Amino acid sequence: MSDPAVALLMLGILVFTICIGFPVAFTLMALGVGFGFYAYFQAGQAFFDSRVFYLLTQNTFTVLNNDALVSIPLFLLMGYLVERANILDNLFKSLQIALKGVPGSLAVATLATCALFATATGIVGAVVTLMGLLAFPQMMKAGYDTRLAAGVICAGGCLGILIPPSIMLIVYGAVAGLSVVKLYAAAFIPGFFLAGMYIVYVIGVAILKPERAPRLPKEEGNVSFGELSVMLLKSFFPLALLILAVLGAIMFGIATPTEAAAVGALGAMLLAAAYRALTWKGLRESVFLTARTSAMVCWLFVGSATFASIFAYLGGNEIIKTAVLAMDLNAVTFLLLSQVIIFVLGWPLEWTEIIIIFVPIFLPMLPHFGIDPILFGVLIALNLQTAFLSPPMAMSAYYLKGVSPPSVLLTQIFSGCMPFVYVVLVTMLLVYVFPGIAMWLPDALYGR
Numbered sequence: 455m456s457d458p459a460v461a462l463l464m465l466g467i468l469v470f471t472i473c474i475g476f477p478v479a480f481t482l483m484a485l486g487v488g489f490g491f492y493a494y495f496q497a498g499q500a501f502f503d504s505r506v507f508y509l510l511t512q513n514t515f516t517v518l519n520n521d522a523l524v525s526i527p528l529f530l531l532m533g534y535l536v537e538r539a540n541i542l543d544n545l546f547k548s549l550q551i552a553l554k555g556v557p558g559s560l561a562v563a564t565l566a567t568c569a570l571f572a573t574a575t576g577i578v579g580a581v582v583t584l585m586g587l588l589a590f591p592q593m594m595k596a597g598y599d600t601r602l603a604a605g606v607i608c609a610g611g612c613l614g615i616l617i618p619p620s621i622m623l624i625v626y627g628a629v630a631g632l633s634v635v636k637l638y639a640a641a642f643i644p645g646f647f648l649a650g651m652y653i654v655y656v657i658g659v660a661i662l663k664p665e666r667a668p669r670l671p672k673e674e675g676n677v678s679f680g681e682l683s684v685m686l687l688k689s690f691f692p693l694a695l696l697i698l699a700v701l702g703a704i705m706f707g708i709a710t711p712t713e714a715a716a717v718g719a720l721g722a723m724l725l726a727a728a729y730r731a732l733t734w735k736g737l738r739e740s741v742f743l744t745a746r747t748s749a750m751v752c753w754l755f756v757g758s759a760t761f762a763s764i765f766a767y768l769g770g771n772e773i774i775k776t777a778v779l780a781m782d783l784n785a786v787t788f789l790l791l792s793q794v795i796i797f798v799l800g801w802p803l804e805w806t807e808i809i810i811i812f813v814p815i816f817l818p819m820l821p822h823f824g825i826d827p828i829l830f831g832v833l834i835a836l837n838l839q840t841a842f843l844s845p846p847m848a849m850s851a852y853y854l855k856g857v858s859p860p861s862v863l864l865t866q867i868f869s870g871c872m873p874f875v876y877v878v879l880v881t882m883l884l885v886y887v888f889p890g891i892a893m894w895l896p897d898a899l900y901g902r
Contacts, residue, residue, distance in 0.1 A: 800841025
């Protein structure tokens, strides 16, 4: 068997073992070390003298010394602290009252709350679960169609993958060797554009089929302008100010992502204290969850770097690149092929595995097709929304099912998610046809 064939066997074993539930990081390391013995084999060499052990230790040091990854635990800590600050209830209530004149006001308020909260946390499971407990019962009580209500919460909860400060963009930037600052600037408009597309869809449904999203009674939420202003001042503006301060500091070059994340974590702690929600238990849980998630990402990087090095050494990257180029694709068909592959991989795999393992296979081909890697990253971030929304492995649907009443069927949640998948696909098409949606802000702030 030739070396490239061995590399493809290595990739096939990886996909199979991940699909049957083996831990991804340790599977990557085990396959990297195991096939590394074959790649670096020298007759008569002592077991621990194999170069694969040097490769593993060197990759571990390089990953853990990567400055771009330092911001991940800080942004995660910020998110977990905000999640425990108990501001979501008041935020949703104030936005619901402020938007009560809009068709489908409860759903629109839910999406607006999800967009703001997802921006602050970036943790899909947390946003979907909390909004499932808070907004889903209210929409059901108001007579909303179960599928629409479920789709709104699942789609809104996934926005944190795309809208800065997205952890996914930090990981993509580290993998692709790109500026996280430019990626944040590129994703800012598409992220809120997608949220706006969701809102347009919901309003359209409420106008065309009002029985699916009934208007609230006029007397409900009937408060004075002064009372509403105070509610927004207490719930909306502090969180919005924290987010804008963090993102503004990053995009205008005042602070690096790591420095801004540190300030954001401190601001989230002060915000929790101001809402009298900063407890020792909550702080301990936040630190523990931050450490656990950060460790997972770092070991994924170590395993991926080892696996990718051996895969490339055996000629795996070259054989895939040769096969793709032999198809005589143009930029459009290459993008279509790559995004379809990522879309399909989103069913069995998490976004971390897709970004760290499979995206590097496509990156070396981008110059050949003249595709900007920043635009490619934004399209991937949009595409990965569908990984959480499309069955059979739509994780956001399972998060919502876990907190919804027993009468709500998983098939209803899946059905409700599908229109939002189509909205994502339309948004991806618009971003590709009009790349200025993504590239205008980074070009305006930093030049080409």
